[in-house]
Amino acid sequence: MTGLPQAPTTPPDEPFGLLADWLPAPDSGETPVMTLSTTGVDGYPDARTVLLSLFDGARVHFHTDSRSRKVVELGVVPRATVTVLQPEAARQVVITGDVAPVTPEEALAAFRNRSRYLQLLAWQNDVGTAHLAPAERRVRWDAFDAAHPGPLDPPPTWRGYALTPVRVVLWEGDERGPSTRLAYELERRRKNRERWTWERWAG
Numbered sequence: 001m002t003g004l005p006q007a008p009t010t011p012p013d014e015p016f017g018l019l020a021d022w023l024p025a026p027d028s029g030e031t032p033v034m035t036l037s038t039t040g041v042d043g044y045p046d047a048r049t050v051l052l053s054l055f056d057g058a059r060v061h062f063h064t065d066s067r068s069r070k071v072v073e074l075g076v077v078p079r080a081t082v083t084v085l086q087p088e089a090a091r092q093v094v095i096t097g098d099v100a101p102v103t104p105e106e107a108l109a110a111f112r113n114r115s116r117y118l119q120l121l122a123w124q125n126d127v128g129t130a131h132l133a134p135a136e137r138r139v140r141w142d143a144f145d146a147a148h149p150g151p152l153d154p155p156p157t158w159r160g161y162a163l164t165p166v167r168v169v170l171w172e173g174d175e176r177g178p179s180t181r182l183a184y185e186l187e188r189r190r191k192n193r194e195r196w197t198w199e200r201w202a203g
């Protein structure tokens with residue numbers, strides 16, 4: 001991982017090279033956590049932790065359950081911010097953009113990349129289970145696990161989304177000096193006439 005280009009070095013024209021450098025490579029199998037912020041149906045922000053399933057070089061993918069609040073919220077306002085914190089590297093990436101469903105092939109590939117535990121969770125994580133006592137939940141979990149010993153397919157409720165950035169803010173700390181922040185913004189002048197601009201921000 002390279003550091004953020006410090007003044008007077010001119011940063012790259014667009015943020016995707018830096019993102020590719022800071023986020024896991026597509027074939028790494030790594031799925032770090034990130035905070036996914038959406039606009040709640042009441043207008044207040046909403047946020048929760050999800051796995052960063054994939055950065056494909058242009059979009060950030062995440063996966064969830066079709067019955068979740070975030071899916072309802074994204075159906076109303078298909079925009080979100082993801083915050084990826086890397087405390088060990090003193091780094092933070094905040095990416096805001098437009099959210100759209102991934103293809104069925106992409107959603108299936110992400111499910112296959114999940115651990116058996118997370119695949120079982122995708123099948124079992126429903127409101128009915130949420131209302132059961134812990135002992136009953138484990139009985140139900142074990143019964144489902146035993147009844148499906150082979151590879152699991154995704155449940156019908158499995159959903160994948162990809163966020164296409166319009167703003168990317170990269171933050172890097174320096175224990176001996178001020179932190180560095182580089183903010184990229186997508187300028188949409190006319191249809192098919194887009195370009196990225198950047199600024200150095202304090203903080």
Ligand SMILES: Cc1cc2nc3c(=O)[nH]c(=O)nc-3n(C[C@H](O)[C@H](O)[C@H](O)COP(=O)(O)O)c2cc1C
Pocket residue numbers: 033046047048049050051052062063064065068069070071
């Ligand atoms: C470490 C961690 C990872 C998580 N990963 C996911 C995930 O990839 N997808 C997901 O839908 N929920 C994930 N969750 C659960 C969410 O934080 C959240 O509780 C759930 O998605 C329901 O959110 P919603 O009601 O706001 O839609 C994760 C939680 C934690 C603590």
